[in-house]
Each structure stands twice: as structure tokens, then as C-alpha cells.
Amino acid sequence: MSVSAVGEQTNILKMEGxxxxxxxxxxxxxxxxxxxxxxxxxxxxxxVTTSTSASQxxxxxxxxxxxxxxxxxxxxxxxxLEALKQMKEKxxxxxxxxxxxxxxxxxxxEAIKLGAMDFLEKPADLExxxxxxxxxxxxxxxxVDEMNQxxxxxxxxxxxx
Amino acid sequence: MVxxxxxxxxxxxxxxxxxxxxxxxxxxxxxxxxxGLLADLIHMHGQGREMDPERLMRVADSVRKQVATAxxxxxxxxxxxxxxxxxxxxxxxxxxxxMTADLAKRMADMHRVTVDVHSSQTPVTVNTSPFFxxxxxxxxxxxxxxxxxxxxxxxxxxxxxxxxxxxxxxMTEAGDGDDTSFPEDVSALADLLEAxxxxxxxxxxxxxxxxxxxxxxxxxxxx
Numbered sequence: 001m002s003v004s005a006v007g008e009q010t011n012i013l014k015m016e017g018x019x020x021x022x023x024x025x026x027x028x029x030x031x032x033x034x035x036x037x038x039x040x041x042x043x044x045x046x047x048v049t050t051s052t053s054a055s056q057x058x059x060x061x062x063x064x065x066x067x068x069x070x071x072x073x074x075x076x077x078x079x080x081l082e083a084l085k086q087m088k089e090k091x092x093x094x095x096x097x098x099x100x101x102x103x104x105x106x107x108x109x110e111a112i113k114l115g116a117m118d119f120l121e122k123p124a125d126l127e128x129x130x131x132x133x134x135x136x137x138x139x140x141x142x143x144v145d146e147m148n149q150x151x152x153x154x155x156x157x158x159x160x161x
Numbered sequence: 162m163v164x165x166x167x168x169x170x171x172x173x174x175x176x177x178x179x180x181x182x183x184x185x186x187x188x189x190x191x192x193x194x195x196x197g198l199l200a201d202l203i204h205m206h207g208q209g210r211e212m213d214p215e216r217l218m219r220v221a222d223s224v225r226k227q228v229a230t231a232x233x234x235x236x237x238x239x240x241x242x243x244x245x246x247x248x249x250x251x252x253x254x255x256x257x258x259x260m261t262a263d264l265a266k267r268m269a270d271m272h273r274v275t276v277d278v279h280s281s282q283t284p285v286t287v288n289t290s291p292f293f294x295x296x297x298x299x300x301x302x303x304x305x306x307x308x309x310x311x312x313x314x315x316x317x318x319x320x321x322x323x324x325x326x327x328x329x330x331x332m333t334e335a336g337d338g339d340d341t342s343f344p345e346d347v348s349a350l351a352d353l354l355e356a357x358x359x360x361x362x363x364x365x366x367x368x369x370x371x372x373x374x375x376x377x378x379x380x381x382x383x384x
Contacts, residue, residue: 030187030190030191032191032223032226032227033187033190033191033194036191036194036195036197036198036223037194039198040194040197040198040201043201043205074183074271075271076270076271076272076273077271077273077311079271099190101182101183101184101186101187101190102183122186122187122189122190122193123186123189123190123192123193123194124190124193126194126197
């Protein structure tokens with residue numbers, strides 16, 4: 001692939017990302033919660049995938065690209081913080097927003113330290129969540145853009161340009 | 162009561178309230194989304210989309226279901242809170258077992274462990290402190306959860322005995338090498354309730370024998 005072709009491909013990816021609907025992965029063990037959240041976000045032109053367990057969600061992020069993950073903090077088997085850690089290891093660019101029924105901020109601080117984009121307490125306002133998903137997409141695109149630029153620079157170096 | 166219950170009792174009370182409040186918050190989060198969904202449907206109707214009565218009925222049914230669940234959780238919490246009212250009273254052991262198992266469900270779910278209760282054929286009643294008996298059962302369940310593996314079951318049951326009541330906690334899949342010793346606070350509570358506690362490794366069964374009546378007033382006041 002020539003250097004200009006790499007640049008073109010990067011631009012195409014960027015344009016596609018800008019025009020496409022936000023892709024969201026919702027992770028919560030409460031199926032009723034997932035069903036309604038999914039319906040409401042879909043009606044806001046978002047593409048939503050749901051998962052009832054953290055381990056399933058970790059598999060999901062390996063199969064598909066998401067702009068944001070909305071992750072419940074307390075789930076059977078693996079808690080949200082452990083899931084957050086594993087997701088960030090697998091996909092560092094992934095923007096993860098934690099939702100929690102906890103009344104304290106202790107876990108929220110821990111989540112931010114582990115790389116979460118944000119931390120919201122349940123019940124949360126969907127308009128606030130939607131805004132955060134849009135910001136997550138922008139943030140992720142910036143990171144992907146930077147990663148692409150690094151790839152171009154690396155390729156230029158290898159071609160000796 | 163706070164002074165009488167001591168640190169262990171307060172920790173137990175706190176753990177139950179934390180778990181219950183988390184459950185209630187989850188129900189509220191769902192009801193909040195249901196209200197949001199209704200607002201969305203009205204907004205879309207205002208933009209010319211036809212209103213689907215069946216969809217609205219489903220949302221209403223779902224709200225009722227969440228309210229019923231939340232009501233059940235609050236009733237359990239209320240009954241639990243009332244266990245500190247009297248230091249000694251006739252207590253239905255099978256009911257307390259069921260109530261403690263319900264309250265421990267979230268803790269068990271987090272570890273992917275199931276807690277089942279086998280109802281006794283005849284009522285099992287002893288004169289004891291319901292709060293401290295629940296505390297003891299809770300600690301035993303908690304210890305058992307740490308001991309057995311994921312996807313396993315803890316079975317609780319009780320029966321009437323000549324001297325009072327016998328309460329069983331079966332850890333069907335505990336490994337032979339697992340540490341099944343119980344922490345100090347379990348022994349202290351057993352002492353307080355004048356209960357005899359023993360673990361039978363061959364059956365992987367913990368047995369708590371309760372007397373027909375405890376001298377709770379005197380013993381708890383001296384703590």
C-alpha cells in the first residue's frame with residue numbers, strides 16, 4: 001500500500017466514524033433495565049448491543065467496535081471494576097461509562113483511576129447518558145485518529161520517506 | 162440497642178441495609194427508564210407517530226412488576242429492622258432462615274452461588290433473639306459462600322428437636338481441603354445464643370443446635 005493510500009484509508013475511516021450512529025454496548029444483569037435502555041437509545045438513532053454479564057461483554061468488545069460501553073458496577077461473577085480493567089487492557093481506546101446503585105463516590109474514584117470515562121449513579125437521566133455517549137464517540141475518534149497517525153508516521157519511516 | 166449489638170451486630174445491620182438499598186436503587190432505575198420511555202412515546206406521538214395501546218399496557222404492567230418487587234424488598238427490610246425490637250421473643254426459625262437467605266441473595270449472586278431453603282414440615286419455634294440468630298445464620302452463609310466454588314448451592318434447613326431446634330447448612334460441593342473453620346464472631350454469637358455449633362466434614366454440613374429458650378436479657382446486657 002502506498003503512503004497516499006494509507007492516508008486516504010485513514011480519512012475514509014474518519015469520515016465513516018463521523019457519519020455513523022453511535023455504537024453502544026450496554027452491560028447490566030437486570031434484563032428489564034437493558035430492554036428499556038436499549039429501546040430508548042435506539043430511538044435516539046444509536047446502535048445498541050446488550051449483555052447481561054461482564055464476561056460476555058469482554059467477549060463482545062473483542063468481536064465488534066463500540067464507541068461507548070455503559071457498564072453496571074455490581075454484577076454477578078465479575079464486578080464492574082474488574083470488567084473495566086480487562087476491557088481497557090483489551091481495547092485501550094474504549095470509552096467506558098460506569099453506572100452504579102452505590103450511594104458512595106469511593107468506587108467512582110477507583111473507576112476513574114482505572115480509566116473509566118465517567119461514573120453515574122442510578123437512576124441516571126438518559127439525556128445525560130446520551131450526551132456522554134456522544135462525547136465518548138468524539139473522544140474515541142480522537143484516540144483512533146492519533147493511533148492512525150502513528151501508524152502513518154511509522155509507515156513513512158519504514159518506507160524511508 | 163447499638164451498645165448492646167456491638168460492632169459485629171452493626172456491621173451485619175450495615176451489610177443488609179447496603180444490599181437492600183442497592184436492590185431498591187436498581188428497581189428505581191428501571192421505573193425511571195419506564196417513565197422516560199412513556200415520555201419518549203408521547204413525544205413521538207406528538208410528531209405524528211401512532212400510539213400503540215398494547216405497548217403502553219406492557220409498560221404499565223412492567224411498572225407494576227417493579228413496584229411489587231420493590232414493595233417485597235421494603236417489607237423484608239422492615240421485618241428485618243423489627244428484629245431488634247425485642248431481645249428475646251418466640252421466633253419461627255424456618256421463617257428467619259428464609260428471611261436471611263433472601264437478604265443474602267445478592268451477596269450469593271455476586272459469587273454465583275445459590276442459597277436454597279428447605280421448608281420444615283412442622284413449625285420450628287424457639288425463644289431467642291431473632292436479630293442475633295439472623296446475624297449468626299448470615300455469617301455462616303457468608304463463610305460458606307467463601308468456601309464453596311462458583312455455581313454451587315448452599316442448602317439451609319431446620320427441624321424441631323427435644324431441646325429446641327436444629328439448623329443445618331449443607332455445602333454440597335465444598336472440597337475436602339477447603340478451610341471450613343468459622344471466624345471468632347460466629348463462636349461469640351453461638352455463645353450468646355447458647356447454641357452449639359459443629360461442622361461435620363464428611364457430610365459437609367454445619368449444624369447449629371438452638372436451645373428452646375435463651376437468657377438473652379442477662380447475657381446481651383453484659384456484652
